[in-house]
Amino acid sequence: MNANYCRAMINNMVVISAVEMKNIANKAVKLHNLSPVAAEALSRTLAVAGLMGKQLKNTTDYMSITLNGGGPLGSITVAANGKGEIKGTIDNPSVETEFNDEGNLTVANAVGKDGKITVVKDIGLKQPFVGTTQLVSGEIAQDFANYFVVSEQQPCALTIGFSWKKGKCASGGAVLVQVLPGCDPKLLFDIETTLYAMDQMSYQFANSTARQVIERFFACYDGLTVTDESFVNYKCDCSTKRMQRLIRSLGKDEAMDIVAEQGKIQIQCHFCNKTYNFDAQSVQKLFEN
Ligand SMILES: [Zn+2]
Incomplete structure (x- = not known):
């Protein structure tokens, strides 16, 4: 199977990363029974999780992103770890599709524009890094591009596209271009010109690997070097x-109250729907030491 993630650099001044998302989007649709607009919104956010997760340095690093624009979809939550595993969930997966006058899905209406992105990164330091920015459009790609600039002081361009056929993802992916400090102005000018040509992302990813998409646009630059070609997977960890830790965080009293009421504690994972059951004895045991 071809790697669905690729990162390349131009002369150590520009970093380009791409993730091909068709299988991941289809997995999310199946797991969460997503309406078309929920599928589009969650898939776009998962694409960002794929790109950002791959920037984590250690396999034990972990990050989560919550995006809430106050719209009918509610919160979109995605997470990624340093092993290239991503997962996501959405509050209201069955929100009906809304189309604009051109017949396109209007993600912004379903996501809402009045809200924020919160990114939490746990990279093994004492305190996790927390970054927050306001949404600027509700279309997700622009919102994250703004996040990178404002919260991480990282000028970038982010483009995401998906196309759907009969409720399934036909193709899709995302490309992130980040300009490092001290980038040669001539190179920056050329890159900006290239970025203008990068549209219709869903078609770019049709029958193409992430590497092929990057090479299609950037092979013309001297010094383009592929630095990583690997996998992003939808996998819940x-x-x-x-779950035991989660029960402990409730405190003994509250946990035992639930057991008394329901005979057990049942927790369902929002990301993969797996159900965990803890009977009275096993809950009791959690609070013994
Ligand atoms: Zn799970």
Whole structure:
């Protein structure tokens, strides 16, 4: 199978990363039974999780993104770890599709424009990094481009596209172009020109790998070097251990109250729908040491 993620650099001044998302989008649609507009919104956000997750340095690093624009879809939550695993969920997966006058899905109406993006990165430091920015359009790509500039002081361009056929993703992916400090102005000018040509992203990714998409636009630059070609997967890393920690965080009184009421504690993972059951005895045991 071809790698669905690729990162390349131009003369150590520009970093280009791309993720091809068809299979991941289809997995999310199936898992969460997403309406068309929910599928588009969650897939766009998952694409960002794929790109940002791949920038984590260690396999134990972890990050989550919450995007809430106050629209009918509610919160979109995605997470990624340093192993290239991503997952996502959306509050209201069955929100009906809204089309604009041109017949296109209007993601901004469903996401809402009045809200924010919150990114939490746990990279093994004492405190996790937390970055927040206001949404600028509700279309997701522009909102994250703004996030990178404002919160991480990282000038960039981000373009995301998906196309759908009978409720399934036909093609899709995202490309992120980041300009490093001290970039040669001539190179920057050329890059900007290239960025203008990068549209119809869903078609760019049809039958193309992430690497092929990058090379299609940037092979003309001297010094383009591919630095990573690997995989992003939709995989939930929930575990009994993590759920036990969650129960412990409730405190003994509240946990035992739930057991008394319901005979057990049942937790369903929002990201993969897996159900975990803890009977009275196992809950009791969690609070023994
Ligand atoms: Zn899970």
